[in-house]
Each structure stands twice: as C-alpha cells, then as structure tokens.
Amino acid sequence: MIDQLLTLIWTMTKIMIIILPVTIAVAYYTYFERKVLGYMHSRRGPNRVGPLGLLQPFADVFKMLFKELIVPTNANKFLFLLAPLLSLAPALAAWAVVPFDDWLVLADVDAGLLLILALTSMGVYGILLGGWASNSKYALIGGLRAAAQTVSYEIAMGFALVGVIVLAGTLNLTAIVEAQSGNIFTWYWLPLLPLFVIYFVSGVAETNRAPFDVAEGESEIVAGFHVEYSGAGFAVFFLAEYANMILISALASLLFMGGWLSPFSGIPVVGDTFLGEGGVHWFLLKTAVFCFLFLWFRATFPRYRYDQIMRLGWKVFIPITIVWIMVAGVFRVMGWFGG
Amino acid sequence: MPIIEILFYLFSGVLVLSALSVITVGNPIHAALFLILSFFSAACIWMLLQAEFLAITLVLVYVGAVMVLFLFVVMMLDVHVASVREGFARYLPAGVLVALAMAVQLFLVIWTRGMETMPMPAGEGDEYSHTSMIGELLYSEYLYAFEIAAVVLLVAIIAAIALTHRRRPETKHQDPARQVRVKRDERLRVVKMKSEGEEA
Numbered sequence: 001m002i003d004q005l006l007t008l009i010w011t012m013t014k015i016m017i018i019i020l021p022v023t024i025a026v027a028y029y030t031y032f033e034r035k036v037l038g039y040m041h042s043r044r045g046p047n048r049v050g051p052l053g054l055l056q057p058f059a060d061v062f063k064m065l066f067k068e069l070i071v072p073t074n075a076n077k078f079l080f081l082l083a084p085l086l087s088l089a090p091a092l093a094a095w096a097v098v099p100f101d102d103w104l105v106l107a108d109v110d111a112g113l114l115l116i117l118a119l120t121s122m123g124v125y126g127i128l129l130g131g132w133a134s135n136s137k138y139a140l141i142g143g144l145r146a147a148a149q150t151v152s153y154e155i156a157m158g159f160a161l162v163g164v165i166v167l168a169g170t171l172n173l174t175a176i177v178e179a180q181s182g183n184i185f186t187w188y189w190l191p192l193l194p195l196f197v198i199y200f201v202s203g204v205a206e207t208n209r210a211p212f213d214v215a216e217g218e219s220e221i222v223a224g225f226h227v228e229y230s231g232a233g234f235a236v237f238f239l240a241e242y243a244n245m246i247l248i249s250a251l252a253s254l255l256f257m258g259g260w261l262s263p264f265s266g267i268p269v270v271g272d273t274f275l276g277e278g279g280v281h282w283f284l285l286k287t288a289v290f291c292f293l294f295l296w297f298r299a300t301f302p303r304y305r306y307d308q309i310m311r312l313g314w315k316v317f318i319p320i321t322i323v324w325i326m327v328a329g330v331f332r333v334m335g336w337f338g339g
Numbered sequence: 340m341p342i343i344e345i346l347f348y349l350f351s352g353v354l355v356l357s358a359l360s361v362i363t364v365g366n367p368i369h370a371a372l373f374l375i376l377s378f379f380s381a382a383c384i385w386m387l388l389q390a391e392f393l394a395i396t397l398v399l400v401y402v403g404a405v406m407v408l409f410l411f412v413v414m415m416l417d418v419h420v421a422s423v424r425e426g427f428a429r430y431l432p433a434g435v436l437v438a439l440a441m442a443v444q445l446f447l448v449i450w451t452r453g454m455e456t457m458p459m460p461a462g463e464g465d466e467y468s469h470t471s472m473i474g475e476l477l478y479s480e481y482l483y484a485f486e487i488a489a490v491v492l493l494v495a496i497i498a499a500i501a502l503t504h505r506r507r508p509e510t511k512h513q514d515p516a517r518q519v520r521v522k523r524d525e526r527l528r529v530v531k532m533k534s535e536g537e538e539a
Contacts, residue, residue: 004342079372110468114395121403125375128407132368132414140414147411151404171470311515 014106018095026242027057033295040299064238067231072135075228079133084229084236087126090119091243098250099174101260101280112173113165116251117158120206123244124150127208127215127225130237134228142224145306146208146215152313153205159321160199163192163328164255177259183266187258191331194324196256198317200290203248205309207241209294211301212309219303249290250283257286347387354380367413375406392470 031046031053038045046053071077097112099105109115124147131143165171167188168179180187189196205212216224226237253259260283264275304312357376364370378401385394477485 001341008342109391111391111395111470114392114399114470118395118399118403121399121407124407128410128414129372144411144414147407151407151411154404307513308515 011106015096018106019092022092022095022243022246023239025246026239027061029242029246029291030060030238031057032291033298036292036295037299040296061235064235065232069231069233070228072228075135076133079129080228081233083126083130083133084233084240085126086129087123088236088240088243090122091240091247094119094247097173098247098254099177099259100283101278102174102178104280105174108172108174111171113161113171113176113255116173116247117154117161120244120247121150121154123240126237126240130229131225134225136228138221138223138227139225141221142215142217142227145217146225149208149212149215149309149313150206152310153202153317156198156313156317156321157202157206159318159325160192160195160202161255163195163321163325164188166325166328166332167191169332173254173259177254177261180258181261181265184258184263186266187256187261189256191336192256192324192328194320195328196252198321199256200248200252200293202313202317203252204294204297205313207244207248207294209241209245210298211304213303214306214309217303245294246287246291249287249294252290253283253286259283259286343387347384350380350383350387353377354384367416368410371406371410371413374409375402378402378406390469392473 034056035045035053046056049055049059071080094116096107097105097109097115099108127146127150128143131139131141131146134140164176168176170176170179208215214220214224216226218224221227226234229237259278260280261278262276262282264270264273265278267276270276354377357373357380360373361370361377364373378397382394382397382402385391385397
C-alpha cells in the first residue's frame with residue numbers, strides 16, 4: 001500500500017513537471033500570438049506591461065480571474081461550469097504520452113498514438129456542452145458548428161495517422177520517432193507529404209482556429225460557444241484552445257518531423273559535430289515552428305465559409321488520405337522508407 | 340493490489356449508476372451524457388484488465404465520434420417531455436411485453452453459461468502488446484469474419500446514404516470547379532452607350 005502511494009505521489013510530481021511548463025508555454029503563446037499578429041499588421045503588439053510587454057500574459061490572467069463569473073438565466077449551471085474543464089482536461093492529459101526525448105516520457109505506453117487520438121476527440125464535448133448549457137442561440141449554433149467540424153476533420157486526421165502507423169509499424173510514439181531516424185529525408189514528411197499537410201490542416205480545423213474558426217465566427221454569431229462565458233470560465237476555454245494548438249504542433253513534429261532527431265544528422269561534416277545529436281531542444285524548436293504556422297495562418301487567410309469547410313474535409317481530404325494510405329502500404333512492402 | 344480493487348469498484352459503481360440514470364432522467368441531453376459516462380467507465384474497467392487497445396477504441400469510437408453525433412442530433416430536437424409522457428398508459432402493455440421478452444432472453448443466456456466468479460486475469464508483463472496480438476488474430480485466424488463484418492458495415496453505410504439522399508432541385512447548389520473555371524465573358528457584358536449629357 002505504501003509503495004503504491006509513493007508511486008502515486010511520484011507520478012503526480014512528474015505530471016506537475018510536465019503541466020507547469022505547458023501552462024507557462026500557453027501563457028507566452030498568447031503573448032507570442034499578439035506580437036506576431038502585431039508585426040504582421042505593422043503594429044507593435046503588447047509592450048506596456050513589463051519589459052517588451054513580457055508580463056502581459058500574467059496581467060491578462062489576473063484580470064480574467066478577478067472578473068465576475070456570470071451564469072446566464074435558465075442556464076444549466078452544473079454543465080455550464082463543467083464545460084470549460086471538459087475541454088481543458090483532455091488537452092493536458094494527452095501530454096502524458098508525448099515523448100520529449102528518447103528517455104523523457106511520462107508514460108511510454110504501447111498504444112500511445114491511439115490514446116492521443118481518443119483524448120483529442122473528447123475535447124469537443126467542452127465546446128458542445130458549453131454552447132448548449134449557456135441557454136443562448138449564438139452559443140448553441142457555435143457549439144453545433146464545432147461538433148460537426150471536429151467530427152468531420154477527425155476522420156481525415158485519423159486516416160493521416162494511419163499512414164504513419166503503416167510506415168512505422170507501431171502505435172508507440174517513441175518507436176515512431178525512432179523509426180524515422182536516419183537523415184532529414186527519412187523523416188515521414190517526405191514519403192507522407194500529402195498526409196502531413198492534411199494532418200496539420202485538420203489540426204488547425206480541429207482546434208477551431210482561423211481560417212476554420214466558424215465555431216467562434218465573431219462576424220456572424222458574436223463569439224460562438226463561449227459568448228456567455230466571462231472571467232475564469234472564459235480563461236479556461238482560452239487555455240484549452242492554446243494547449244490544444246501546442247499539442248497539435250508537438251504531434252506534427254513527432255509524427256512527421258522526427259521529434260527530437262537533429263535535422264543535421266546523417267550529413268557528412270556537420271552531422272558529426274554537436275549539431276548532429278538529437279535532443280529536447282530540436283523537439284521544442286520544431287514545435288515552436290508549427291506553433292508559429294498557426295499564427296501565420298490566422299494573419300493570412302480569410303475565414304472559410306461553412307459549406308466550404310465541409311467540402312474540404314469530406315470531399316477533398318478523406319479521398320486523398322485513403323489513396324495515400326495505399327501508397328504508404330506500397331512503400332512499406334517495397335521497403336523504401338524505414339520498416 | 341488494493342488500489343486496483345478500489346478503482347474497479349469505483350468505476351463499476353459509476354457505470355451502474357450512470358447506466359440506470361440513462362433510463363431514469365427526464366432530459367434527453369442528460370440521458371445522452373450519462374450514456375457517455377457509462378461508456379467511459381466501461382473503458383476504464385477494461386483498462387484495469389490491461390486491455391488498453393479495446394478500452395481506447397471504445398472511447399475513440401463511441402465517446403469521441405458516435406455520441407458527439409448523437410448529442411448533436413438530440414440538441415437539435417425540440418423534445419417536450421410532457422407530450423412524450425402522454426402516451427405512457429397506452430403503450431404500457433406493449434412495453435411490458437417487450438421488457439419481459441428481453442428479460443427472459445437475458446436469463447436464458449446467463450443460465451446456459453452459468454454465473455461463475457472469474458478470477459482476476461494475470462498480467463502479461465510489460466513487453467506484451469495487446470494491440471499487435473489483436474491485429475495478428477484478426478488478420479489471420481478470424482480473417483473471414485473480420486472481412487465479412489467490414490463488408491456488412493460498408494453495405495450499411497451505402498444503404499444509409501441511398502435511403503436518405505434525395506435530389507432537391509430548389510437548393511442553390513454550388514459547383515466549386517465551375518466557380519474556379521469561370522471566364523470574364525461569362526459574367527461581364529460591356530455595353531456601349533452614349534452618355535446622357537450629349538442628347539440634351
């Protein structure tokens with residue numbers, strides 16, 4: 001019994017070691033977003049709170065927390081308060097199986113990729129229930145849009161991951177990264193290029209980010225599913241959205257970009273120096289690049305119309321993924337890439 | 340292993356209570372949410388048995404996809420609980436008959452197998468992969484059953500689309516390929532005319 005308690009406490013400590021940096025990363029991701037959008041719009045972004053505005057995220061958090069949490073009339077109070085937590089919990093729980101380096105992973109489980117798929121597919125409940133429990137037309141429409149969009153793009157996303165599984169021959173994330181080792185051209189972005197693109201675009205759609213942000217759609221339905229939320233409830237929804245974006249970026253770098261492997265490994269001269277060694281820093285760098293792509297998309301593309309989103313998901317992405325899974329099977333049988 | 344037993348009774352308790360709540364609560368959305376909770380508890384119990392593939396697949400398919408669509412539809416419906424209850428007395432005999440038939444069937448199934456207490460299955464060790472074991476069994480020993488099930492599902496999908504799909508000429512359907520290919524001459528007509536000032 002004591003042993004099990006100690007294991008529990010040790011696991012809790014490890015969870016905190018992962019969750020705290022993720023939360024701080026989320027805080028600074030919002031700062032990064034405002035700075036990037038600012039410079040893309042020829043503005044300066046936040047620069048008042050602290051040097052270079054670096055304390056802005058904390059100012060935002062305290063402002064949110066001290067605001068009143070208003071529960072709308074006739075709203076389902078329990079579900080209204082539960083919904084933000086339902087959207088945040090899967091986004092954080094999925095980090096349990098993400099390997100940061102070949103030894104640095106909380107739970108090196110056999111079906112890690114499947115677990116991540118299952119957890120990310122549960123994130124939509126927070127949005128759907130938040131929209132329903134608010135007792136508001138706009139929130140309900142936003143929640144329904146989010147549900148339809150997530151379910152549609154989940155299929156394309158799952159199929160894109162099937163391609164990775166076919167080539168790697170395993171569901172374990174550490175093993176998937178190790179199967180890509182070699183040089184930058186044996187990473188799966190090259191043999192699975194269409195799946196890579198589809199995975200990332202579906203990830204943008206799954207997190208309801210621009211140009212797929214019809215669930216919020218401020219020009220049509222005010223703020224969508226979180227229109228009735230204020231204070232801490234809104235902050236938790238916000239936290240969940242950004243945590244999901246970082247998770248999608250981390251997964252894209254693990255599954256298609258070789259995770260912690262160095263892009264210089266396998267290159268004759270440079271690869272033999274310290275640059276050729278893999279490590280956590282490469283993984284964080286790749287994740288940061290994908291995080292930047294999210295913001296770049298937001299600053300660049302106009303919003304998709306709802307029927308165009310559905311068309312892209314069902315009629316374009318899903319057929320391409322089905323074809324490319326077969327191509328990946330051919331690669332596997334011929335032994336061209338890994339395996 | 341006390342912690343595993345505590346967790347087992349916790350999850351089974353939640354499972355039974357939520358399954359009961361599915362049929363007792365009035366609000367259809369709450370019923371759907373309790374159904375999700377019971378799926379999730381069942382997945383947790385499977386996870387305790389180290390059947391991680393089945394557990395995660397249950398969550399992925401039923402919690403992550405099927406129930407989202409279910410909730411989606413239930414939220415769109417405008418269910419008046421009072422009007423649904425009106426026919427309760429009228430449908431009661433038929434309902435009791437169906438319930439009795441199902442109870443008898445369940446009883447017969449359990450009776451032939453017998454109610455035994457199963458011992459806790461032994462763990463298979465860290466290196467044992469349920470996922471690849473299930474894969475190997477499905478694609479070797481049970482290949483025909485697996486493929487037939489897949490074909491049946493495919494037929495069901497196509498049938499569902501064929502039954503509900505109808506052409507609706509009144510909708511303003513857009514063809515993106517045509518929209519992209521459009522030429523200037525199809526949309527724009529340049530008209531030569533005198534300016535109004537010259538006539539006066």
